[in-house]
Amino acid sequence: MRALMSLTPLIAILAGLHAASVSANHPPSVTAATPCRDNSTDTACPQVLPAIKVRGQALPAGLQVLNHELIEQLPTGEGNLADLLRINPAVDFSRSSRGSANSGVMRPEEFSFHGQAYYQNLFMIDGIGVNNDINPASGNSDFGTPGLTRPTGGSSPQGYYLDVGLLDQVEIYDSNVPASFGGFTGGVVSAKMKRYDGGDFVDLRYGIQRDEWESFHIAPRDVDDFDNAAGYDAEFTPIYRKDSYSLSAQQGLTARSGLTLGLSRRSSAFLQTTPDGDPVYFNDRIDNIHARVDTQWSERLDTGISLRYSERHHDGITSPVYDDPYTKDHSGIGLGGNLEYQLAAGQTFTLDMGLDRNEDTLDSARSISVIDLSSGEKYGGFGDIDQHQTRLSLAPKLELRPVHNGNLEHRITLGGELRYVDARYSRPENVDNYFYLASGSLSRHSRYARGDVAVNYLSQALYVDDRIRWHNVDLRLGLRADYNGWLGNLDFAPRLSADWDLFGNGHTRLLAGANRYYGRSFLQYAINDALQGLYTQTTYRPDGTVLRIKQGVDSSGQLDLSTPYSDELMLGWVQQAGPFNSTLKLVRRDSHDGVRKVDHNDLTYYDNGGLSNTTSITWELDHADHPLRIGNSATVARLALGWKDSTSNSQDDDGYEGKIDTNPVFYQGRLIDSSDLPAWDYNIPLSVSLSSITQVATWNLTWSNVVNLRNGGVIARDTRDNTADGYDIYDDVALNDLVTLDTKLQWKPKLWSDHQGYLMVEVSNVFDDVISTKTGDSQYISDLYTPGRKVWLEMGLRF
Template sequence: MCKKLLAMLLLGGSGFICPALSVAEKHDFDNSVYLMQEILVKDTADIRATGQSVISGTVLENLPAGNATLTDMLKVLPGVQFDEAYGSAATGGEILPPEVSISGGRFYDNYFSVDGTGNNSFLDPTQKSVNSLHEVPGHSMELSPSPDVLESLTVYDSNVPASYGGFTGGVVDARTRTPGTEFSGAFFYRTTRDSWTRFHLNDQEKHQMHHSANASWQPKFRKEHYGIRLDIPVTENMGFLVSFREDRSTIPLKNLGGTLDQTRTGQHFFVKGSAFVSDWDSLDISLTHAPYEGEYFHRDAVNNGYKIEGGGTAIRARHLREKGWGSLDTSLSWRYSENKRISQSSSWYRWAITPSKNWGMSTSAKSSSMEGGYGNLEREQDTLEANTALKLASFSFAGTAHSVETGLSLSRVKGREKRPEDAFIYTSPVTDNSNFRADPNDVSLVLGEQYFSRRQVLPAYEAEAEIQSLAFYLSDTMSWKRLTLRPGLRISRDDYLENTDLAPRFSADLDVLGTGDTVVTGGLNRYYGQAFLSHKLKEGRGRGSRNEWRTTYQNQVTPWEHAGGSETAWRFSDLDTPYSDEWTVGLDQRLMGGRLTLRYVERENKNEFARERGSYELDGLRYDTFSNKGRSDYRSVRVSWGRRWEEREILANLSWQESHTHAIDFNELLVEEDKNSRRVWYEDRLYYLDELPKGNYARPWVGNLTLIQKLPWNLSATAFLSWKSDFDEIRDSREVGELPESEKERDPVTGEVLRENAPIYEKVVRKAFWQMDLRLKGKLPFGSRFAATWDLEVMNLFDTEIRTSDNTPLMGRQFWAGISLEF
C-alpha cells in the first residue's frame, strides 16, 4: 500500500517549492478544497538576499511533523540540523520542541522572535537533565509558539539583515496571522500512542524498555493534541483571533513493583486583536500564555514526586504607520518565563535495607531503599523590549535607487535564581552498630537500625541579575542597473560584558542578463552573540555545595563536620563578545522550468569562551576563569532545486557541511559537577572534552525532498524524504587511562589524589540513513459553512531501522490520526 501511495505522488510530474528564489510563479489555490503547502517568497528584491526562507502557514499546517512544534517545521530547509536523538524511540512520550542548529551554530546561538520582538531564553538553554542537583532543564525559546496561529515563519541562515542581532547561528522570525474578516473557527484533535509505533530494539534495549522505571526509556505513551481556533470580526476594521491548544502525554513507568504515570502538558493560549485605526495606521495587541509542566518521579523511591515547570506569558503590541514618506514599525513586549523544579521533598536518602526501610527489596538492585528528592529550584526571567524600524520610501540619487532603513532596539532582562531552602543528599548508611544513641527527631537515622555518615549539603541561596542592552542599525538597498548592493551596520552594547560591538553587514547580487534568469549573489557579514543571564547568576551562587561527615563517639552520633574535598567556582569578567565572520557566494538560476539555487557559506567564529583552568586553593575551591581564546569554523555548500505546477510541487535540497571547534561549549560552563571540563584521552593524547571534534548537529551531508500532490476527491498528500550521511562520532569507550603525575587532581589540604584516571574516547562511524514521512488529508464539506477535515500521518513510512548512536534507536513506523471540525 505504501508503495502505491508513493507512486501516486510521483506520477504526473512534480511541483515547485523553494526557499531562496529570485522569481516565483504564483497560482491561486482553492484552499477550501485542496490542502496544499508552500514555501512563499515575497518578491525579487527580498529573494536576492540569499539565506532567507519564508515558510507559509499552509506548510505549518500540512507538513508531516509528528509533534508539530515550531522547530519541527524547519526540517524542510537546507543548512538546518537536528540533534542526533531527534525522534528517539526511547523517549516517544516527550512533547517539547526539538533544538536546531543553523549554519553550524550551536542550538542556543539562534535568535528567535515573534511579531517583531524576541523569544529567547537567557537562562540555561543547554541544561536538559530533569534529574540534576543544581540545574533545572531549559530551552532556547522562552515560549513555544503554536504553528496553528502562525502566518509565516522566516528563517535567515546567512546574509542576515542588520535589523537582527544577538546570534551567531541563524534567525527564526515567526509572524502570527491577522484575524479573519468573517466569523469562523475549528475544533481539532490529533493523537498517537505506543501501540501505533514500531520499535527496533536490541535485546538489551528491550529489557530496559520492559523494566523501565525512569523517563530515559518510555515503553508506553499516549499523546493527544486538541484545541480550538476562532476568528471573531468586530467591525470592518477590527477583529480578534483566539486560539487554545493543549499537548498532553501520559507515560506509565514502573516504580517499586507497581506502575506510576508521568505526564507532560504543554498549553498555548493566544488572543490577538488587530485594528486599522486610520487609513495609514494599524495596531496589533496579543497575549500569549504558554505554560509547560512535566510530572516526574525518582525511580524506585518513596516520597519521590517532583514537577518541572517552564514556559510563561507574553504581551506584545505592534503599531505600523505607512505613508508616502515610508513606514514606521514599532513593537513593544513584556515577557515572563520560568524554569522551576517543585519537589515533594528537599532531602534524598539512600537507606540501607533494614526492617523499617525495606521497600528496596522490591527493586531490581535490592541494595538500597531510596526516598525523597533534591528540593525546589526556581529560575525566572522578566523581559521588557522595545523595537522601532523606520523605512524610507525609495528615492534616487546620483543615478542609483536607494531604500534606507534604520532602527533602534532597547531591552532589559532581569533574572532570578533561588533555592528556597537547604537540600541534603544522604549517603553511606552505617548499620553495624545498632546500639548508637542520637536525637530521636533526627530524620537522617533510625534508632536501632542505621544512621547516615555522609551527606552533601546544597545551601539555600538567591541570586539576581540584570542585563540592559541597546542596539542601533542602519542599512541601505542600492540599485544601479542590474546590480544591487545592501550595505548595513549594527551597533550594540550591554551593561554586562560592557562591549560596544560593531557588526557590518553587506550583501550584493547581480542580475547577469537583466531577465532574472541568472542572478549571482554574495555577502560579507559579522554577527555578534548575546550574553546569558546564566553567566551572572552562576557567579551569584557562590559555593554550590559542601560535603559533611559524622561518626559515633562512645556510641553517641557526633555532630556533622565539614569533610573537605574540592569544588569549582566561576568567574566571568573582562570578556569580549563572541562573534562570527561570514562570507557567502551564490547562484540563482532558472532551470528546467524551476529554480536552481547554489550557495557557499563560510564562517569563522572568534572570541568564543574558553576555559582557563585555575588551581585548587586552601579554601577547597578551584577558581576557573574564562577567556576569549575559543574559536571555531564552518563551511557549507547547499544546492536546491524546485518547481511548482498548479497541482504539484517539489523541492529538493542537498547540503554539505564541515565544522571544527576549539572552544568550550556553553553547556560545559554550567554543567553539574564540572564533569565536561575534565581531561580525556583520545588517540593517545590528552584533551579537554570540549576540544574534541563536534559530535552532534554535524552530519556532513543532509538531503531533503518535499513532494506535494493534489489528489481527486478533495484529497491531498505531502511526502517528505530525508537522507543523512554517515559521520564519525567521538564517544566514551568506557575505559580509562592513567593521568600523568602533573595532571592528577589532589585535595589542596590533605594532598590526597582525587582523580588519577581519565576516560578514553574513541572514534566510531555512524551509518547513513534515510526516512520518508507521509501525510494524507481529506475534506468533507457539510453545506456552505461546515466541513470535517481528517488527516493520517505516517512517520518513517517504510519502517526503516535507524540507529544514530549506541543508545539512540529512532522510531520505526508511527501513525498519527487527527480530525478537525470547521465552521
C-alpha cells in the same frame, strides 16, 4: 532499498515538469478564478497552491518563508516548530534528539544552522526576541535528578514551545541576515502569529497517537527493560497515549478590527516504574494560548495587541534513592504590541513591543531527604526551585522613502532595540539531607540554604541598513552595534551583501555576502558558583558531637567574557530556467570566543576558548510557480541538498559547561589541534530532502510527502589510549546513513451549509528504516535507534 524506491515517483515528477510547463501555465480544464478565502468551504473554489518562496519580489537567498498553508500541509509530526525546518538544507538536528525507545516524551527537538551551537539561535514572535537565556543548553537532563548546586536542567533556548497550528508565517534566515537581527551566531526563526484577515470562523480539531501504532526498535539487551518500562527517567516508554486538542477562531469586532484566538493542548501519558518497582504513569503536556486584536485605525495606522502563553509540564522522580515525585515546568507568558504608521513624507515607522516572562521551575513533594541505615529507610525530595527571566523589549524602526541620485537608489532603514532583563534563580526554602548510620546515630547533615541569585541589566542596539540599487546590482550595507550592560561588551557587526541580476530579467542572479553575528550570554554563568556558597556539610562523631563543618565557597574566577561571534562569507547563484527555480549557496562560518568552562589553579571559571569552523554548500530546486497538473490534480515538488564539513574543539554535549582539551591530539596519524577534530554533533555531512504536495481541489484532498536522506558521517572519539609522548589518541567512528519517507493525507469535505470537516492521517518513516545512534565502542553501552514507523490521526470541524 525500499526507502530508496520511494524516491522514484517524486523524481519522475521533477523530470517531467519541463515538458509539462506549457500545460502547467495554460491548463485546459482550469479557468482563472479569484482565490478563495482561507476559511471557504466551497468545493467549486480552487485551492491556492502554497509556495515555499514568494515570487515576484525576489527574496534574499538566505531567507526561507513558510506560509500557513504550507505549514498545515507539511508532515510535522506533533506540530513542533523544529519539525518545519526539516526541509531546510542549512538546518541540522542532533543525532540523539529522537529515539525509538522513548517516543512518549513531548520535548521538542533543538536544531543548528551551519554547524553553530543550537542554543545560539534567535527566536522571535511578532518582531520581538523571545529566547530563554536562563540555562538553554541543559536539555539533556529532562527527567534526571535535579541539581542542588547547579541550575535546574531540562531547559531550552526556545522560550515558547509554539504549536505550528497557531502560526501564520515563519521566516527562516540562515545567511546574509540583515542588521535588524542580533543576538545569534546560528540562524533566525521569526514567527508571525495568526491574525484577523476579515473572515469569521471557528476551527476545532482533535488528534491521537498510540504506542500500538508505532514500530519500536530496541537493543536485544534492553528488551526486557523496555517491555516493563523499567526506570523513571523516560528512557523507555513502551506504553503511551498522545492526544492533541486545538481551537482556532477569528471574529470581527468592528468594521476595522478583529480578534484571533488560538488554544491548544498536546499531552502524553506514559508508563514508568518507581525505584520501589511500582508502576506509575507520567504526564507530559504542552499548552499554548494565543490571542490577538488587530485594528486598522486609518489608511496610515495599523496596530496589533497580543497575549501569548506556552507551558510544558511534566512529572518526574527525584532519584533512585530519594523517590519523592516532582513536576517541572518550562513556560513563557507575554504581552506584545505592534504599530505601523505611514508618515506623510513617505516614511514608514514601526514599533514592536514585548513584555515576556520565561520560567523553569521544579516543584518537589518535600525539601528533606533521608538515608537511614538502621531502619533501611530512604526517602525524600530536593525542594522547589524557580528560575525565571523577565524581559521588556522595544524595537523601533524607520524606513525612509527611497532617495534617487542618477542611477543610484538608496533605501535606508534606521532602527534599534532596547531590552531590560531581570533574571533570577530562587530557592525558597532550605533543602536538608540526613545520613544515619546503622547504629542510628546521625553521621552527616548537608544543607542547601535558601537563597536568590539575580542579574538585571539593560541591553541596547542601534543599526543602519542601506539598500542600494545601481542598474542591475543591489547592495546592502548594514552595521549593527550592540551593548550588553551585564558583561559591558560593545560589539559592532557589519552586514554586507550584493545581488547582481546578470541579464536584468531576474532569471540569473549572482550573490555574495560578508557578515558578522554576535551571540548571547546566559544567566547560568552567574549562578553556578554562587550556589556553591549556599552549601554547608556537617559531619558528626558517633557520640553526636560535631567533627567538622565544610562550608561551600565561591571557587570561580572573575567573570570576564567576550561575546561569542561568527564570521560569515557567502557566495550564491540563483537561476530561473523554464518552470524551475534553483538556488546554489556556499557558506563559510568561522566562529570564535565560544564560552566554555575551565579548571585552573583550583579555580573554576568560564573563558572564551570555543572555536568552530563550518563550510556548507546547499542547493534548492523547486517549481512553485508552475505546478504540474494531471487531470484535476496539481503538484509542486521541491528538492534540497546540503553538504557540510564542520570542525570544533568541543567534543561533548555539554555546551558552555563543557571543558576543552587545549593540548594537541593524535588523529589520523599526526598531531593536530583539537579544534581541527570533526564536530561532535549537528554535523551531518550530506542531507537530501525531496518533498511534494499534491492537491485535488474537486475532492478537497491534499497529499504531502517528504523523503529525507541523512548521511551518517564520521565523528572522532577518544580511544582512552595515549601515544608514547602522552598525547590522547582519537579514532574515527563511522555512522550509518538513513533514508525515511513521511507522508500526510488531508481531506476537507464540505458537510453542510458553511461547515467543513477535516480528516488527516500522517505516517512518519513509512518503511520503518532505522539506524543506531551509538557513538562509542563500549560493550556496556546499548545501541540506541532512531524512531520507527508512527501513525498520527486527526479530525476536526470548521464553521
